[in-house]
Amino acid sequence: MAAPALRRSVLSLAAGVVALPAIAHAAPAAAPIDTGDTAWMLVSTAFVLMMTIPGLALFYGGMVRKKNVLATLIQSFMICCIGSLVWMVAGYSLAFSTGSPWIGDLSRVLLRGVADNFHEGVDTAFTLGAGTPAAVTMTIPESVFMMFQMTFAVITPALITGAYAERMKFSSMCLFTVAWLLLVYAPVAHWVWSPTGWVAGLGAVDFAGGTVVHINSGVAGLVCAIILGRRKGFGTEDLSPFNLTYAIIGASLLWVGWFGFNAGSALGANGRAGMAMLTTQVAAAAGGVAWMVVEWARTGKPTALGIISGAVAGLVAITPAAGFVLPGSAVLIGLIAGAGCFWSATWLKHRFNYDDSLDAFGVHGTGGIIGAILTGAFAYGPLSATASNPEGTVASVHQVVAQAEAVGVTVVWCVIMTTLILKVLDLVMGLRVSPEEELEGLDMVLHGERIN
Numbered sequence: 001m002a003a004p005a006l007r008r009s010v011l012s013l014a015a016g017v018v019a020l021p022a023i024a025h026a027a028p029a030a031a032p033i034d035t036g037d038t039a040w041m042l043v044s045t046a047f048v049l050m051m052t053i054p055g056l057a058l059f060y061g062g063m064v065r066k067k068n069v070l071a072t073l074i075q076s077f078m079i080c081c082i083g084s085l086v087w088m089v090a091g092y093s094l095a096f097s098t099g100s101p102w103i104g105d106l107s108r109v110l111l112r113g114v115a116d117n118f119h120e121g122v123d124t125a126f127t128l129g130a131g132t133p134a135a136v137t138m139t140i141p142e143s144v145f146m147m148f149q150m151t152f153a154v155i156t157p158a159l160i161t162g163a164y165a166e167r168m169k170f171s172s173m174c175l176f177t178v179a180w181l182l183l184v185y186a187p188v189a190h191w192v193w194s195p196t197g198w199v200a201g202l203g204a205v206d207f208a209g210g211t212v213v214h215i216n217s218g219v220a221g222l223v224c225a226i227i228l229g230r231r232k233g234f235g236t237e238d239l240s241p242f243n244l245t246y247a248i249i250g251a252s253l254l255w256v257g258w259f260g261f262n263a264g265s266a267l268g269a270n271g272r273a274g275m276a277m278l279t280t281q282v283a284a285a286a287g288g289v290a291w292m293v294v295e296w297a298r299t300g301k302p303t304a305l306g307i308i309s310g311a312v313a314g315l316v317a318i319t320p321a322a323g324f325v326l327p328g329s330a331v332l333i334g335l336i337a338g339a340g341c342f343w344s345a346t347w348l349k350h351r352f353n354y355d356d357s358l359d360a361f362g363v364h365g366t367g368g369i370i371g372a373i374l375t376g377a378f379a380y381g382p383l384s385a386t387a388s389n390p391e392g393t394v395a396s397v398h399q400v401v402a403q404a405e406a407v408g409v410t411v412v413w414c415v416i417m418t419t420l421i422l423k424v425l426d427l428v429m430g431l432r433v434s435p436e437e438e439l440e441g442l443d444m445v446l447h448g449e450r451i452n
Contacts, residue, residue: 031125034139037268041144047260048151052158053080055253059312060162062246063305063358067441068166069242070449075161075170079177083154086181091153092146094186098129101198104190114142129195136195139268148264149189156185156213162358163221164228167438170446172431179421180220184414188212192406204406205379205393207276208265210320210372211410218365219411221356223418228432230355232439244304251308255284258315262322272383276322280315283322283334287314290338306342309363313341316367321375324393329378336374337367372407376400 057076064072083091093108107113117124126142129135138145157177164173189212191199199211206212233239241247262280266273291310292302317337318330325333345362356362376399381392393399425431432438437445444450 031137031139033123033125033141034268037139037270038141038144040269040273041140041148041264041267044260044264045144045148045151047257048148048155048264049080051254051257051261052151052155053077055250055257056155056158057250058246059250059254059308060165060247060358062243062248062250063162063241064165065239065441066242066451067443069246069443069451071170071442071446072161072165074447075173076158078170078174079158079161080154082174082177083157083181084150086178087146087150087153091181091186092149094182095153095189096128096146096149096194098132098194098196099190101196101201102191103187104194111146114146117142132196134195134200145267152209152213152261153181153185153189156209156217157181159213159217159360159364160221160224162360163356164224165357166231166442167228167432168224169429169431169433170442172425172429175429176421176425179425180418183421184220184417185212185216188216188410188413191409199406199409202405203399203402205324205375205384205399205403206320206372206406207323207375208262208319210317210368210375211406214316214319214364214368215372215407215410216368216414218361218363218368219414220418221360222354222365223415224422225354225356225361227419227422227426230353231357232435234355235353241305248304248308251312254312255315258284258319262319266323272323275326275383278327279322279325279330280318282327283318283330283337284311284314286331286334287311287317287338287341290314290335291342292338294339294342309345309359310338310342313337313363313367316341316364317371317374320368320372321378324375324379324384326378326380326383329374329380333371333374333378337370340370341366369407372403373400376403 053076057073060076061069061073088111090106090109092111093106094104097104097107099105117126123141123143125138125140126145127135127137157180160180161173191197192204192206192212194200231239258280259277263273263277266276288307288311291313292307295306296302314334314337317333321330321333341363344366345359349356349359349362377395379393379395379399381394383392385392422431433442433445441450
């Protein structure tokens with residue numbers, strides 16, 4: 001009885017071995033996805049989404065007055081909704097399809113073709129910039145890459161709300177978000193991150209969004225603050241935060257989510273992602289310490305708002321550099337950003353008397369500029385070396401100049417287009433609530449709700 005059973009088992013095993021080459025031959029010709037890379041990118045995407053809701057919502061919501069808390073929280077939430085749809089409809093196509101060096105084409109409008117890499121029920125990797133000399137072969141599905149980039153498109157206009165907090169109409173904010181994503185964010189993302197983008201062609205690098213996200217949003221915030229004007233009572237009345245507990249929780253969520261933001265920008269579970277995570281942590285810590293020390297020396301007390309602002313400044317500044325620098329350089333970037341953003345959010349703002357309510361420009365604009373320039377000064381080649389570029393991005397005067405050029409074109413484009421969008425909206429529907437409505441508070445005036 002045992003012998004026939006054993007013979008059948010051997011024959012079955014042999015049949016299975018013989019069948020293996022046929023199974024391998026039947027596999028799709030396209031490259032399979034890397035499951036480890038895909039898993040990490042799914043987690044990173046969720047982390048970055050958490051940065052906007054609830055992270056940024058709580059961070060900003062805790063820094064406004066009680067009568068505007070709900071209005072501030074819902075701005076981040078609504079921008080998450082609007083930004084996701086705009087990115088799906090046209091933003092992703094304009095930013096990451098091949099197109100020209102200036103803008104993508106419409107081949108991915110409504111995500112047309114995003115499922116083309118499915119073969120016999122199996123999703124395979126895709127190529128960014130396919131058909132061009134600069135094409136990049138990915139190890140993750142295009143749906144995951146698109147979703148990861150969507151979370152960046154969501155948080156960027158949400159960051160701008162910190163500059164016009166407590167005074168912009170909700171309807172104007174919604175339309176501004178749509179126009180700004182299509183006319184400002186998508187083109188800059190294409191210039192910098194598309195393999196065919198003209199800013200990338202200059203040799204400038206931006207690992208996770210120093211120019212695309214932070215300089216873009218910070219400069220747009222400054223333009224908003226100037227065009228909308230100062231809040232009623234700015235400089236004469238108490239505009240202190242309602243609940244710094246919210247702000248501290250929000251900043252903590254931002255810090256944790258930033259690991260997805262920066263380490264996720266390696267687009268895989270690899271050594272560069274690990275280095276980006278490490279540099280992110282130490283830069284944030286250095287930024288918090290630097291702001292605390294400077295503020296303590298100047299005012300005699302280290303404030304909770306100052307310490308969390310310094311940590312965010314360190315996170316902002318390391319964003320463009322995270323995958324290009326070593327930990328020691330990251331600490332220096334964080335220290336410089338913490339002190340520099342303190343100067344921008346205090347002396348510079350009061351010197352020119354603009355009301356950047358929650359320091360969108362003071363932290364994100366200034367920190368982004370500092371980080372982008374210092375990336376060129378501290379880049380360590382082996383971290384970004386590839387077979388086609390064995391030296392990688394190396395610190396040099398030439399690299400600093402390229403970084404400065406990227407900063408300059410981003411600032412100029414953002415100022416011009418943001419101003420144009422705001423002027424048109426102001427002409428058509430108005431940007432700002434009335435003085436009486438501002439006095440009553442946006443929670444009741446715009447949403448019919450309040451915190452009791």
